[in-house]
Amino acid sequence: EDKVVQSPLSLVVHEGDTVTLNCSYEVTNFRSLLWYKQEKKAPTFLFMLTSSGIEKKSGRLSSILDKKELFSILNITATQTGDSAIYLCAILSGTYKYIFGTGTRLKVLA
Amino acid sequence: DGGITQSPKYLFRKEGQNVTLSCEQNLNHDAMYWYRQDPGQGLRLIYYSQIVNDFQKGDIAEGYSVSREKKESFPLTVTSAQKNPTAFYLCASSPLRGTETRETQYFGPGTRLLVL
Numbered sequence: 001e002d003k004v005v006q007s008p009l010s011l012v013v014h015e016g017d018t019v020t021l022n023c024s025y026e027v028t029n030f031r032s033l034l035w036y037k038q039e040k041k042a043p044t045f046l047f048m049l050t051s052s053g054i055e056k057k058s059g060r061l062s063s064i065l066d067k068k069e070l071f072s073i074l075n076i077t078a079t080q081t082g083d084s085a086i087y088l089c090a091i092l093s094g095t096y097k098y099i100f101g102t103g104t105r106l107k108v109l110a
Numbered sequence: 111d112g113g114i115t116q117s118p119k120y121l122f123r124k125e126g127q128n129v130t131l132s133c134e135q136n137l138n139h140d141a142m143y144w145y146r147q148d149p150g151q152g153l154r155l156i157y158y159s160q161i162v163n164d165f166q167k168g169d170i171a172e173g174y175s176v177s178r179e180k181k182e183s184f185p186l187t188v189t190s191a192q193k194n195p196t197a198f199y200l201c202a203s204s205p206l207r208g209t210e211t212r213e214t215q216y217f218g219p220g221t222r223l224l225v226l
Binding site: 004006018034042043044045048088092095096097098099100101102103105 | 114143145150151152153154155158160162184200204214215216217218219
């Protein structure tokens with residue numbers, strides 16, 4: 001059975017801290033791994049990683065994919081209160097099926 | 111503006127009642143999806159559709175039904191057979207064809223369904 005596991009489930013840090021969120025997976029027909037940020041309602045896209053692009057960076061956020069060990073990490077440096085959200089990891093399996101993890105709830109204190 | 115809209119924002123269902131959640135997109139995307147999100151859980155796939163007049167069950171389709179009569183629209187009906195419908199429902203779409211961005215899903219704002 002396909003599964004995506006995220007850890008930790010929740011995390012509380014102070015502004016300026018660096019956090020690392022984890023996503024491991026066991027999925028048949030892996031196509032790509034996606035990270036989303038969900039603040040109140042709709043998840044918003046952060047990164048997509050595939051076999052051809054195993055590291056992505058955007059400002060204070062960066063992500064890597066280890067296809068051998070079947071995991072990805074999302075790193076946030078110099079955290080701000082606006083980073084408080086649920087971070088979702090999803091795997092695209094085949095053409096159309098997205099499998100989501102449970103998410104990591106991050107709270108950044110001022 | 112291009113995007114995905116869902117309505118209503120909140121929906122209350124009485125016992126034994128069927129209710130329909132609306133999802134419309136003007137992104138010209140081929141694929142559309144319905145997910146359910148419960149507290150402490152990720153998104154679970156209810157139904158998806160790759161093309162008009164065709165759709166497939168996801169992991170938790172029991173108690174739900176959909177239709178795809180138009181490319182832009184993918185309504186979800188929560189039937190009385192769904193015994194625990196209270197959840198946050200998210201609709202999404204993706205292009206399926208094109209460049210790398212075809213693998214990204216775009217989400218609507220969601221509908222929160224509550225049972226009276």
